[in-house]
Amino acid sequence: MAIVLGENRYGKAETRLVRVTRDGETHTLADLNVSVALSGDLVATHLTGDNSGVLPTDTMKNTVYAFAKEHGVGAPEQFALLLARHFVETHTQIRAARVGIESFSWERLGPHSFRRQGDHTRTAEVTVTVEQAQVVTGLAGLVLLNSANSEFHGFQRDRYTTLPETTDRILATAVDARWRHLDDDTDWDKSYTGVVEALTKAFVTTHSLSLQQTLYAMGTQVLTDQPEIAEIRLALPNKHHYLVDLSPFELANDNEVFIAGDRPYGLIEGTVTRDDVPPAITEWYP
Numbered sequence: 001m002a003i004v005l006g007e008n009r010y011g012k013a014e015t016r017l018v019r020v021t022r023d024g025e026t027h028t029l030a031d032l033n034v035s036v037a038l039s040g041d042l043v044a045t046h047l048t049g050d051n052s053g054v055l056p057t058d059t060m061k062n063t064v065y066a067f068a069k070e071h072g073v074g075a076p077e078q079f080a081l082l083l084a085r086h087f088v089e090t091h092t093q094i095r096a097a098r099v100g101i102e103s104f105s106w107e108r109l110g111p112h113s114f115r116r117q118g119d120h121t122r123t124a125e126v127t128v129t130v131e132q133a134q135v136v137t138g139l140a141g142l143v144l145l146n147s148a149n150s151e152f153h154g155f156q157r158d159r160y161t162t163l164p165e166t167t168d169r170i171l172a173t174a175v176d177a178r179w180r181h182l183d184d185d186t187d188w189d190k191s192y193t194g195v196v197e198a199l200t201k202a203f204v205t206t207h208s209l210s211l212q213q214t215l216y217a218m219g220t221q222v223l224t225d226q227p228e229i230a231e232i233r234l235a236l237p238n239k240h241h242y243l244v245d246l247s248p249f250e251l252a253n254d255n256e257v258f259i260a261g262d263r264p265y266g267l268i269e270g271t272v273t274r275d276d277v278p279p280a281i282t283e284w285y286p
């Protein structure tokens, strides 16, 4: 039996960067959390502690800040591509660079005043090798709710099933989505806005018989509206709303008063994909 080093990578995680772009009195703000992970010919440091191929993670952090000054930030996908390409192109022992970015949005209140928007976070995850680049955009925590047009019935039952069938329930979720682009050169901001609109439109307009059906409708809408996207992966927590029993108070509850459940929650996950696109160059969903 031999013991061998398996897959490995290293980098600086969660470098917090705020970049102010000054146009006289009017400023714009980029607020990012940047994670870099590099892989390549790094066996020596693991086996013998020979660090001659190891670019310090401290340098990666410095590069993030220096690039923000020198190049500006732009769309998170663009900044991630710039950084990832830099590491692969300038260090021959590095064969692949993965840069993940969380981007927090701020609403403008004045020329140089902002309010943090708490609703959802945009993400980008870029993988660059010497030959290829893969861009995955995403969002986390887009909370949506329909108070009508949601049913759930006709499901399997066994001796442990107590859930009543319903033709009228609240359907609520916090959308967690990642989508893989076909190209590494797109209008990233326009594409992002289009995907959020498609996801939202499908959630609102689908008369839902299950959250699974809604998931597929949301993915289909994105691929129909956005030709630049190869596939989308969705994770939809079913944010249950339980009807409160008001009968002890001799009050009817005609789907008006609910307990918003916290946990446990159903978790519905799925990929919706075009069947004629090249496969991903690397696994991209954590």
Ligand SMILES: O=c1[nH]c(=O)c2[nH]c(=O)[nH]c2[nH]1
Pocket (backbone or CB within 6 Å): 152, 163, 209, 210, 211, 212, 238, 266
């Ligand atoms: O839309 C739903 N899908 C399920 O799989 C499920 N399971 C459950 O208890 N409630 C629901 N709702």
